[in-house]
Amino acid sequence: MTYRTLGHSGLRVSRAALGTMNFGLDPQAPTPEAEAHRIVGAFLDAGHNLIDTADVYRGGSSEEVVGRAIAHRRAEVVLATKAGGPRGAGPNDRGLSRAHLTRALDASLRRLGTDYIDLYQCHLPDPDTPAEETMAVLGEFVRAGKVRYAGCSNYTAAGIVGAQWAAERLGVPAFVSxxxxxxxxxxxxxxEILPVCRSHGLGVLAYSPLGSGVLTGRYRxxxxxxAGSRLAEWAAMPGTMARSWVAGLLADRHFDIADEVxxxxxxxxxxxxxxxxxWIAxxxxxxAVVLGPRSAAHLAGALDGLHRRLPAGIRARLDDVSAATVLPAVTGQPRAA
Structure with a gap:
């Protein structure tokens, strides 16, 4: 098994990360708890260690399922979760303020059934909270032993730089991922983002490596x-943002790339x-590449792909046909309740 250090930290993580957005307790969850336990067991048995969840996945029940699945193997796991997304209707029930993050961390620890989180990530940028406030409270979490390392998700290059500078000014730990x-x-x-990550010491965890299923040939x-697919679920969400995201994913250019794949x-x-x-590995x-399997069989196939090496000619062709492709300007991804 090959491990890499995460950014400028000494934390070693597997090349595969297990994404758990599909895990949940509600009847609509793509992966019920029993299958989630099988996936986690197979993932750890294969020597991988990074498991990623978030407090908004399946209304928080993803964290509950993950916590129970790793309870007897906690020391083997680099446990990552995220906060900042909406957790209620109140004005302080979201974002990266001290008020919200303090409550969010304690709630995640309870759902996960653990005393500490290895990698605590800001799920989305919060333009209404100063970077100094966010980095200061994350530093307090680290000093208290509730968090080992801090990271971010869906940040712009400017947002990363601002957060790292704020941490330096405050003398607190900076983002590692x-x-x-x-x-x-x-x-x-x-x-812009990858060069900034290199210069500011952030490792990169890549999610949606299959283009939300477009690259697998699932969509036409x-x-x-x-019906029943992830994109159908997103398209049915209220509002226009999710529908715009789906329309962007199903663009002709993306199908051209999928045909080459x-x-x-x-x-x-x-x-x-x-x-x-x-290609991405x-x-x-x-x-690390964040995999989001719905079953243990899907996980086995994904892990096989990560260990493959592409011939130079095929890799060059894929590089060429996919150059400069971008998704619509939507922050993050639609999230199921």
Whole structure:
């Protein structure tokens, strides 16, 4: 098993991270608790250690499921969660203020059934809270032993720089990681964000490496997402943001890229998912790839893809056809309640 240090920290993490957005207790959760336990067991048995969740996933029940799944193997796990998303209707029930983060951390610790979180991440930027306030309270969490390291998610390059400078001015721990969407159909972070992460010592955790399923061939050009799929769930959410996100994902250019991935998979005798994951796993700037399997079988296939190496010609072709691709200007991803 190959591990990498996370940014400028000494924390060593596996090349695969287990994303748990699908885990939940509600009847609509794609992955019920029993299957989630099987996935976590298989992931850890394979030697991987980074498990990522968030307090907004499935209304918080993802954290509950994760906590129970790792309870007897806590020392093996680098446990990551996120805060800052909406947890109620009140004005202080979201964001990165001291008031919200303090409550959010204590609630996550209870749901996860643990005394500490290895990587506590700011889920979304909060333009209404000064970076100094956020970094100061994260530093207090670290000093109290409730958090080992702090990270961020969905930040812009400017937001990363501002947070790192604030931490330096305050003399508190800076961010060690960024979680960002990255795939063959979403390479916009290469322009500014990845260089900033290199210069400011952040490791990068890449989520949605399969382009929310577009790169696997699950969706068809010109057709609505099938009922029961993630994109169908997002398209049914209230408001226009989620529908715009789905429309952007199903753009013709993204299907052109998916067709190239499928051709590469046919030439190599493997799956489109394996090709897309192999491409991203070879990127030096990516510390870990966040996988979001719905079943233990899906996990096995994804892990196989991460261990593959693409022939130089195929890799160059994929680089060329996907160059400068960007998703719509939407922060983060739609989130199920």
């Amino acid at each position: 960024l979680q960002a969407g990255y795939s063959l159909i979403a390479r916009s972070i290469e322009a 050009r010109g057709a609505a997402p099938e 499928a051709a590469a998979a046919a030439a190599l005798g493997t799956t489109s998912a394996a090709v897309a994951l192999a 070879e990127r030096d700037d990516i510390t």
